Amino acid sequence: MSNRKFDAKKLQKLNNPQRLKDIPPQIISNRLINKNPRTLIEIGAGTAFFCIAFLQHCKPDSIYACDLSATMIDWMQENVAPKYPAIIPVKTDEDRIPLAGAAADLLFMINLHHELEQPEKSLHEAYRLLKPGGEIFIVDWKKQGMPEGPPEEIRCTTEEVKNQLQKTGFKQLRVCDDLAKHFLLVGQKD
Numbered sequence: 001m002s003n004r005k006f007d008a009k010k011l012q013k014l015n016n017p018q019r020l021k022d023i024p025p026q027i028i029s030n031r032l033i034n035k036n037p038r039t040l041i042e043i044g045a046g047t048a049f050f051c052i053a054f055l056q057h058c059k060p061d062s063i064y065a066c067d068l069s070a071t072m073i074d075w076m077q078e079n080v081a082p083k084y085p086a087i088i089p090v091k092t093d094e095d096r097i098p099l100a101g102a103a104a105d106l107l108f109m110i111n112l113h114h115e116l117e118q119p120e121k122s123l124h125e126a127y128r129l130l131k132p133g134g135e136i137f138i139v140d141w142k143k144q145g146m147p148e149g150p151p152e153e154i155r156c157t158t159e160e161v162k163n164q165l166q167k168t169g170f171k172q173l174r175v176c177d178d179l180a181k182h183f184l185l186v187g188q189k190d
Helices: 008-015 016-023 024-032 051-056 070-078 117-131 158-167
Strands: 037-045 062-067 087-091 103-112 130-141 170-174 182-187
Touching: 008 070, 016 051, 016 103, 024 051, 037 051, 037 117, 051 062, 051 087, 051 103, 062 070, 070 087, 070 158, 103 117, 117 130, 117 158, 130 158
Parallel strands: 037 062, 037 103, 062 087, 103 130
Antiparallel strands: 130 182, 170 182
16 A cells, blocks of 8 residues: 555544534535435545535435545444444445446545545546436645645645546536635536
């Protein structure tokens, strides 16, 4: 595993309530076309912190909380799934999710993109998982120096991520740059 990956030993950092202030689900939801997604997938779910937030905000039927870390999957199965049965932990590879194609109305990645070894492969997989008309949103750290987050040298620019989304077939790309520490990109599958 690369040194780009989040250290699962620090998983409690992922449950910091400040994260919901930095990345408010309401702001993201306002940028989506589909205001009532029924099936969601989060890639890089970690502790399912944002799955819980979007479950409470969007009230979907189910959210697949995907992660490649066995530690994170075990933590979600013990601490999240019993309280939130609509959140389903799924063990994955970086660019292979063991779910049927066209499974989701909405797929999201929060603070994951900078960790991806081959982002276009992961985005192709995201495209496969979305229903026609389904949306993807990516939130990640802005590429600028700040005391929090990953090192600046491994962060991505908004333009890099936008180009990767275009290359993998996503359309109607919208860049939202009004979050203080993060960028938000939204796209749609034809």
